Amino acid sequence: MQSELRDHLVAYFEEHRTLVEAGALQLLLSERQPLVLSQEILERLAPGSPFVTRELVESVLAAHRTEGGPSAHRPPPRPDSPPGRTSPEAPGPERPDFQLIQEGFSEPPKQHLPLQAYGDLFRHRYAALSRLLKGRPDLPNQRPIAGLRHSSEATSVVGMVRTVRETPQKHHLIVTVEDDTGAIDLFVPKDSPGAMLPFLPDEVVGFKLKFSRDPERIPRVEAVERPDVPAHRTVHRSTAARRTLFL
Numbered sequence: 258m259q260s261e262l263r264d265h266l267v268a269y270f271e272e273h274r275t276l277v278e279a280g281a282l283q284l285l286l287s288e289r290q291p292l293v294l295s296q297e298i299l300e301r302l303a304p305g306s307p308f309v310t311r312e313l314v315e316s317v318l319a320a321h322r323t324e325g326g327p328s329a330h331r332p333p334p335r336p337d338s339p340p341g342r343t344s345p346e347a348p349g350p351e352r353p354d355f356q357l358i359q360e361g362f363s364e365p366p367k368q369h370l371p372l373q374a375y376g377d378l379f380r381h382r383y384a385a386l387s388r389l390l391k392g393r394p395d396l397p398n399q400r401p402i403a404g405l406r407h408s409s410e411a412t413s414v415v416g417m418v419r420t421v422r423e424t425p426q427k428h429h430l431i432v433t434v435e436d437d438t439g440a441i442d443l444f445v446p447k448d449s450p451g452a453m454l455p456f457l458p459d460e461v462v463g464f465k466l467k468f469s470r471d472p473e474r475i476p477r478v479e480a481v482e483r484p485d486v487p488a489h490r491t492v493h494r495s496t497a498a499r500r501t502l503f504l
Contacts, residue, residue: 280311403438451481
């Protein structure tokens with residue numbers, strides 16, 4: 258029953274072009290009428306926000322406790338009751354665990370399209386990971402893809418992997434990467450260090466490039482840097498307490 262209700266809630270938010278976080282979904286499932294609460298959350302959702310967060314659900318629940326707490330609907334004391342005591346509340350009709358709402362919803366705004374939400378997520382992810390690669394000494398002279406020019410100097414670029422294909426005869430790699438300014442094909446020799454690890458779609462990678470004298474040839478990858486801790490960095494303890502959250 259719990260899994261069916263969970264799937265129903267996820268499908269309900271998808272119908273309204275909205276994504277719900279796992280923590281928010283867990284809070285909704287703990288309520289007696291999660292669908293009624295979901296309707297109110299969608300009404301309170303800020304325009305242009307395609308996500309339902311745990312903080313939003315907690316704020317709605319807090320508003321319920323403030324507006325309709327236990328004392329808000331307490332009946333007045335009976336005349337024959339002793340001072341300081343109130344009569345017990347009459348038991349009401351048993352309510353179902355949840356109420357299925359099938360009508361009464363308006364068409365969701367167009368800015369809540371999941372495709373736009375995923376696009377914003379990937380742009381934020383690229384911006385966060387590319388910052389880890391900027392300033393690396395092994396990636397000199399970094400430039401955006403649109404600003405790349407044939408040069409005898411070492412040039413670097415940071416981009417998100419779009420596609421990876423293999424040449425039919427010598428099995429070299431052609432990696433297509435993109436950033437906010439454009440896309441470019443890069444040549445990775447099969448026996449080079451950069452080809453030792455596979456390239457995954459949508460991963461953010463830094464490339465050190467070497468241009469050929471022939472302007473028709475695509476740049477050759479001399480080195481590859483990924484946004485992890487460099488192997489040559491010295492490990493030491495921090496001087497102050499730190500906390501890290503992995504998502």
